[in-house]
Amino acid sequence: MASFLIGKSLKDRRQIKAIEELFNKADKNGNGKIFVSDYIHIFTDHGIELKEEEIEKVSGLANEDGEIVRDEFISYAKNSDFLNLKWTKTMQTLSYRNKRP
Template sequence: MAAAQIAKKLKDRRQRQTLVEIFKKIDKEGNGYISLSDYFNIFTEHEIDLSENEYKRVLGMAGPDGIIRKDDFIKIIRSSPYFFGIFDKNKDGVVTETEMTTRAELAFKALDKDNSGYISEKELTKLSSRLTDEDMGVILKKFDVDGDGKLSFEEFRMMLDRNASKKKKNNKK
């Protein structure tokens, strides 16, 4: 009996720690709170439609100013079977940062071989063997918004989002 309680406490502590890390990742300014749109964007980034019930539930749990503080974020997540149903991929009752990683983040990490936080033109060539160096140069020039000769994660995600939009458009024709 005591062992089961200890295991549950460890699992709860591990889950809280993971949720704090996820919150920090969303709270880009580091001000201790996120907006409702930041929260809903979690689902958008994973291409998941939020159910109307979950949307209303979160609206009701957020502060009257539409702000979600860290502890509120943890309460919202912990009380959401919807969230766990989507993100707890191995069904162990704990949502990990890995389970919350988007396809774009996985692709970016796979290409960023030197873990610099950027994708260089050389690393970008690993994207496809069918594209020439000239093609890669054009892609880099088009999506390298700040002109530093490499793609940040945001620039890379913009490139993927644009590609996904084109595919959706072509599939509707």
């Protein structure tokens, strides 16, 4: 049981780190916020099309300026079953690109 919990903890930390990397890549000015359009580009840049339903959910996270703050983004991404496959594919793509010379 302990090894399962340790393995899950490591997986969770890796997933959070990857989500943070994606956010930081989209957060061009480093202010800790991205626009909904930046969120959409995270996926479309990796060949993943988002459904309108997903875009509406994410738009609900945005403040009055249309920005999503880092913590909201990470919390949403971590807890969204819808994104699990998309995050996995996107993280694999980024990992591959970062390893290339």
